[in-house]
Amino acid sequence: MKVTGIIAEYNPLHNGHRYQLQQARQTSQADVVIVCMSGNYVQRGEPAVLDKWTRAQLALAAGADMVVELPFASAVQPADRFATGAIDLLAQLGCQTVAFGSEEAAFDYQTIGQKIAALPAQSAAFVDYQKTYATQLNEFYQQTLNLSIDQPNHLLGISYAAANARLAQPMQLLAIERQQAQHADQLIQTGAYASASAIRKVLAHTPVDLTTVQPVVPATTMAALTTQQGVQWPQLWPLLQYRINSTPLAELRQVYQMSEGLEYRFKKVITQVDSYEALLQALKTKRYTYARLQRVCLYVLLNIKDTAIQQTLEQPYVRLLGFNQVGQTYLHQLKKQLTWPLISKISAKLGAETGLLGLEVRVDRLFEQLTNTHQNFARQPLFYQGKDVE
Amino acid sequence: MKVTGIIAEYNPLHNGHRYQLQQARQTSQADVVIVCMSGNYVQRGEPAVLDKWTRAQLALAAGADMVVELPFASAVQPADRFATGAIDLLAQLGCQTVAFGSEEAAFDYQTIGQKIAALPAQSAAFVDYQKTYATQLNEFYQQTLNLSIDQPNHLLGISYAAANARLAQPMQLLAIERQQAQHADQLIQTGAYASASAIRKVLAHTPVDLTTVQPVVPATTMAALTTQQGVQWPQLWPLLQYRINSTPLAELRQVYQMSEGLEYRFKKVITQVDSYEALLQALKTKRYTYARLQRVCLYVLLNIKDTAIQQTLEQPYVRLLGFNQVGQTYLHQLKKQLTWPLISKISAKLGAETGLLGLEVRVDRLFEQLTNTHQNFARQPLFYQGKDVE
Numbered sequence: 001m002k003v004t005g006i007i008a009e010y011n012p013l014h015n016g017h018r019y020q021l022q023q024a025r026q027t028s029q030a031d032v033v034i035v036c037m038s039g040n041y042v043q044r045g046e047p048a049v050l051d052k053w054t055r056a057q058l059a060l061a062a063g064a065d066m067v068v069e070l071p072f073a074s075a076v077q078p079a080d081r082f083a084t085g086a087i088d089l090l091a092q093l094g095c096q097t098v099a100f101g102s103e104e105a106a107f108d109y110q111t112i113g114q115k116i117a118a119l120p121a122q123s124a125a126f127v128d129y130q131k132t133y134a135t136q137l138n139e140f141y142q143q144t145l146n147l148s149i150d151q152p153n154h155l156l157g158i159s160y161a162a163a164n165a166r167l168a169q170p171m172q173l174l175a176i177e178r179q180q181a182q183h184a185d186q187l188i189q190t191g192a193y194a195s196a197s198a199i200r201k202v203l204a205h206t207p208v209d210l211t212t213v214q215p216v217v218p219a220t221t222m223a224a225l226t227t228q229q230g231v232q233w234p235q236l237w238p239l240l241q242y243r244i245n246s247t248p249l250a251e252l253r254q255v256y257q258m259s260e261g262l263e264y265r266f267k268k269v270i271t272q273v274d275s276y277e278a279l280l281q282a283l284k285t286k287r288y289t290y291a292r293l294q295r296v297c298l299y300v301l302l303n304i305k306d307t308a309i310q311q312t313l314e315q316p317y318v319r320l321l322g323f324n325q326v327g328q329t330y331l332h333q334l335k336k337q338l339t340w341p342l343i344s345k346i347s348a349k350l351g352a353e354t355g356l357l358g359l360e361v362r363v364d365r366l367f368e369q370l371t372n373t374h375q376n377f378a379r380q381p382l383f384y385q386g387k388d389v390e
Numbered sequence: 391m392k393v394t395g396i397i398a399e400y401n402p403l404h405n406g407h408r409y410q411l412q413q414a415r416q417t418s419q420a421d422v423v424i425v426c427m428s429g430n431y432v433q434r435g436e437p438a439v440l441d442k443w444t445r446a447q448l449a450l451a452a453g454a455d456m457v458v459e460l461p462f463a464s465a466v467q468p469a470d471r472f473a474t475g476a477i478d479l480l481a482q483l484g485c486q487t488v489a490f491g492s493e494e495a496a497f498d499y500q501t502i503g504q505k506i507a508a509l510p511a512q513s514a515a516f517v518d519y520q521k522t523y524a525t526q527l528n529e530f531y532q533q534t535l536n537l538s539i540d541q542p543n544h545l546l547g548i549s550y551a552a553a554n555a556r557l558a559q560p561m562q563l564l565a566i567e568r569q570q571a572q573h574a575d576q577l578i579q580t581g582a583y584a585s586a587s588a589i590r591k592v593l594a595h596t597p598v599d600l601t602t603v604q605p606v607v608p609a610t611t612m613a614a615l616t617t618q619q620g621v622q623w624p625q626l627w628p629l630l631q632y633r634i635n636s637t638p639l640a641e642l643r644q645v646y647q648m649s650e651g652l653e654y655r656f657k658k659v660i661t662q663v664d665s666y667e668a669l670l671q672a673l674k675t676k677r678y679t680y681a682r683l684q685r686v687c688l689y690v691l692l693n694i695k696d697t698a699i700q701q702t703l704e705q706p707y708v709r710l711l712g713f714n715q716v717g718q719t720y721l722h723q724l725k726k727q728l729t730w731p732l733i734s735k736i737s738a739k740l741g742a743e744t745g746l747l748g749l750e751v752r753v754d755r756l757f758e759q760l761t762n763t764h765q766n767f768a769r770q771p772l773f774y775q776g777k778d779v780e
Contacts, residue, residue, distance in 0.1 A: 238629075238759070239628075239629065239632050241759055242629050242756060242759060245752070245755035245756065245759065246691075246692060246693045246752065246755065246756065247693060248693075248743050248752070249743055251693075271755075301636075302636060303636045303637060303638075303641075353638050353639055362635070362636065362638070365635035365636065365661075366632060366635065366636065369628070369631055369632060369635065
């Protein structure tokens with residue numbers, strides 16, 4: 001049985017994602033396509049515009065046979081850790097191939113992944129406070145491997161390749177050319193494709209006008225965006241402001257990734273700004289990317305400490321969000337070979353603070369509060385009856 | 391120079407308070423009347439319906455010569471600690487008399503205060519989990535002193551008397567009969583007097599209709615209530631809900647007054663309720679009064695730990711909110727004899743986390759966020775020009 005994995009955020013799922021799902025299945029001749037998807041918070045440190053159950057449903061409707069959740073501890077991380085979490089999860093699920101979108105699909109990811117995996121860990125050496133970690137990593141790749149990375153998906157692809165090369169049994173890498181829209185496009189052009197960030201830009205406007213979104217997303221996404229309440233950072237701003245103001249320095253310092261005295265900047269600027277965007281602007285230095293700052297803001301908001309992240313990473317699991325008949329059949333076969341616990345329903349024990357999914361349950365409480373939905377307890381994996389991709 | 395002190399919350403200031411100010415001055419033949427007033431959070435664990443500067447202004451307009459702030463660490467406390475903080479502050483300010491409203495003005499507060507002050511501390515003995523601390527204290531007073539306390543202001547009066555009796559040089563006690571409305575009255579009756587809680591009840595309704603409030607408050611209070619945005623618990627509810635959900639048990643346990651496993655109840659009920667009132671109902675047991683629970687909710691919301699309270703109590707100060715010409719003249723004379731620091735303006739050092747007013751600044755940040763006003767930095771004591779009581 002041929003099994004192909006896709007690493008995704010679907011924030012939200014658009015025509016390009018659906019194309020990628022189809023291409024991945026076709027090119028790899030997969031019997032089963034598994035999507036490993038971020039939960040309610042995404043890699044760049046933002047809440048997802050639709051909750052994880054809705055996005056899992058969209059993935060199933062767009063052709064996925066199974067959707068599993070990439071835990072918060074791996075999802076809200078820089079590219080290398082995000083990639084490691086996702087690749088390990090897909091390998092655990094028995095995937096022989098991992099497919100991903102790329103601006104440079106012809107690139108030899110396999111070889112570069114092996115080269116990077118062979119390098120000693122360098123992060124400790126990136127101590128130039130005038131440059132971001134990402135910039136120093138790029139410079140290091142440039143110097144050692146003559147590798148130049150300009151595109152975010154290219155960086156993710158290389159990160160997948162490196163994480164994959166570290167596996168005992170690496171998977172096949174399948175880069176799929178991105179359609180038309182490049183990731184950073186901020187305006188929706190005419191045509192069937194636009195980037196998720198361009199779509200989020202539309203959603204951020206009040207009142208939301210979905211006219212330009214309709215041509216670039218499947219009907220299921222359109223329906224979800226029309227009927228469901230999403231979460232975006234501006235909505236979280238009063239809570240973040242309150243949190244920073246009510247947290248003494250010594251406590252703020254304990255937040256995950258709050259390093260190099262960043263807590264002093266937080267306490268200083270919070271009294272000077274009146275919006276989330278202004279906060280980010282005020283925090284920005286040459287040392288930190290916006291993505292990094294957004295992740296730290298999310299760790300502050302969700303009260304995330306190092307130990308919570310470490311505990312989750314040390315006790316991996318497979319969290320099912322949904323599947324169709326094909327996925328269910330494969331699941332039966334997979335169960336015997338899984339070494340990680342398979343989580344379908346969350347018991348009180350699993351969801352308790354010290355439980356396997358304690359962190360996931362806790363970070364989702366805010367999502368539950370804001371959307372008035374259940375995200376963990378009282379939920380079970382979706383079963384998708386549809387046979388065809390819409 | 392005769393100096394009389396009044397302990398108040400003015401939440402909000404009504405005709406009964408103005409009458410009390412007049413009576414206190416007249417009966418004690420005071421040259422100077424000093425009000426010691428709660429800041430932005432009051433004794434029963436609620437935010438004040440008008441901020442402390444506004445309420446200080448109302449006090450000056452109603453006849454006070456000087457207004458000082460009772461620090462959060464003393465203000466948001468049970469009657470005995472509230473009384474101790476306020477009495478110590480008025481004694482520091484050179485008051486010879488302390489006046490207070492009472493439902494039983496003819497009662498011999500002086501004698502009972504001395505008797506209570508002579509008793510050994512009993513709080514550690516009140517361990518019946520089926521009864522509130524207040525109930526057990528009342529029962530103890532009943533047994534040892536044949537004293538029965540039914541009215542909240544009577545309890546406060548007795549607490550003032552006890553705290554006063556513990557002073558090296560006790561002040562004169564002056565109980566002033568409350569006019570008409572009893573404190574617990576929940577409806578505004580016809581006439582010039584109503585309780586502050588009856589007024590707050592009107593303010594809690596949306597939209598607010600101040601028609602019934604007008605006859606029972608001075609014009610200055612009416613103007614403030616008409617033009618200023620207050621804060622009430624329902625407005626804080628989303629923040630409290632978020633706070634409880636994002637705080638692990640081990641951290642919640644560190645909150646001031648979170649004892650006897652109360653943190654487990656908080657974590658359990660927070661997922662079952664959808665309003666502040668419902669939360670209080672769900673938390674209520676025979677062991678805790680609503681006032682106690684409200685204070686714990688406030689400590690949770692404001693992230694108050696034991697150490698922060700202790701540090702403030704151990705380093706007392708006099709915080710000026712406002713004065714008139716009489717107050718200013720007295721202040722000049724007073725400065726020489728003060729043993730506590732006199733705070734007019736808050737410097738960066740005083741307001742820093744470890745500074746003398748660090749806790750005050752921190753708890754007020756939330757008020758600043760919600761009302762979009764400055765509460766500490768950039769404020770200086772009010773100078774009231776008006777010569778007469780309106």
